[in-house]
Amino acid sequence: MPTASTATPRLTAKGAATRRRIIEGAAAEIRERGAASTTLDDVCARTATSKSQIFHYFPGGKEELLLAVAAREADRVLEDQQPHLGKLASWQAWHDWRDAVIARYRKQGIHCPLGVLITELGRSTPAAQALTAHLIDRWQAALRAGIRHLQDTGEISRQLDADRTAAALVAAVQGGVTILMSTGRISHLEAALDTSLTLLRTTRN
Amino acid sequence: MPTASTATPRLTAKGAATRRRIIEGAAAEIRERGAASTTLDDVCARTATSKSQIFHYFPGGKEELLLAVAAREADRVLEDQQPHLGKLASWQAWHDWRDAVIARYRKQGIHCPLGVLITELGRSTPAAQALTAHLIDRWQAALRAGIRHLQDTGEISRQLDADRTAAALVAAVQGGVTILMSTGRISHLEAALDTSLTLLRTTRN
Structure with a gap:
């Protein structure tokens, strides 16, 4: 599936690989030291690239690179839920997905x-x-398919509206994560997922 | 109900009123210009108090004042859902609460x-x-009572665990609000509330 971080149609295979290496290196650097204090020099050093190479792939400089790294991290949010998120075809699959998210x-x-x-x-x-x-x-979309x-x-x-139900599930997970990040407690994420699945099951025809 | 922003047992009535005026003035100032750029001088000017008065009520200075303002804003999150949140005794009340939240x-x-x-x-x-x-x-607790x-x-x-179901509802609202704040879209908050209420209703004995 093409995503913002890999949509680089005009690059050669080698160019795309270099761009990807810069993004992965910047992502690792930012995970370690934060976004504000990571400089382009840090990224050059970590990825063995020159400043001019970075500006070749990211003409907008640090902001454009940060946006590409954010797109990569967004991809990772979904990748970390695979293979479960992509094949929610049974209750077992849904529970496996629930466990993977937790x-x-x-x-x-x-x-x-x-x-x-x-x-x-x-x-x-x-x-x-937009990101x-x-x-x-x-x-x-993945939850709606499930x-x-x-x-x-x-x-x-x-009778359930599949798209709105999926939207509600995304909100439930997002809320559980927000509460985890704000309080250190994971219990709301667990309650949100378990309650949603239990209630969905109750609607069985 | 006593809350962090009003728990000032050692103050006289007049002292408590002054403290409250400082908090309300600081809250208004911060809503207008942001927390980082609001100074204690701004709060003094707005609330017609002296710096020494501010330090009398908030010995920890700006950080302690910000914490008191945050407690006030947290109170307001719940106040804005009243009177509905406090009397969720019928479906009508729940739907009125839903509308108030939206x-x-x-x-x-x-x-x-x-x-x-x-x-x-x-x-x-x-x-x-902690806040x-x-x-x-x-x-x-309010949702659990409902x-x-x-x-x-x-x-x-x-058979529903009332506390976990309430936790899931708080997460659903929080997630809808987080998505609203991150994308500008209110549709997830609406889907989260509507789906939760619809599914709850399905469990009718």
Whole structure:
């Protein structure tokens, strides 16, 4: 699936690989020391590239690089939920996904790499908003497909609006994560996922 | 109900009133110009108090004042949901609450006064985490009482764990608000509330 961080149609294979190496190196550097205090020199040193190479791939400099790193971190949010998120065809798959989400965020704790970048870019800037909206849309589409599977097999009510139910699930996870990041407690994320799945199951035709 | 912003047992009535005036003035100033750029001098000017008065009520200076303002903004999050949040005894009351929450956040848009303060205090500091946890606990308690009402009157299943269901609802609202703040879209908050209420209703015994 093409995403913002890999959509580089005009690059050669070698160029795309270099661009990817810069993004991965910058992402690692930012995870270690934060977005504000990471300089382009740090990224050059870590990725063995020159400043002119960085500006070749990211003409907008640090801000454009941060946006590409944010897109990479957004991809990672979904990748960390795979393979479960992509094949929510049974209750077992849904519960495996639930466990993967809990494990991911338990490990992540109160520091969110994507949140750090969005804050640095300015959460209300159009670029940051578009990036977040794109992540949410993809997340919701995957959950919607899973809900339709359950509807097709008669596991849950066909009267539910699959898209809105998926939107509610994304919100539930996002809220649980926000509360985890704000309080250090994972119990709300667990309650949100478990309650949502339990209630969905109740609608069985 | 006593809250962090009003718990001043050692003050005279006049002292408590002055302290409250400082907090309200600082809250208004911060809503207008942000937490980082509001100085104690700004608060003095706005509230017609002297610097020494401010330090009398807030010996810790700006940080202690910011914490008191954050507690005030947290109170306001719940006040804005009243009287509905305090009497969730029927489906009608729940739907009125739903409408009040949507209206409140639609009006607030992408800028959250409490979020601004929590960010300024440092979201992972113990004081900020305790304040957020206290807000969530009170919110959850009010929703739990409402869920128990619906269980007592047979409107929803008695088998639901009222506390975890309330935790899931708080997460759903919080997630919808976070998505609103990150994308400008209120549709997830609406989907989260509507889906939660619809699914709860499905559990009717």
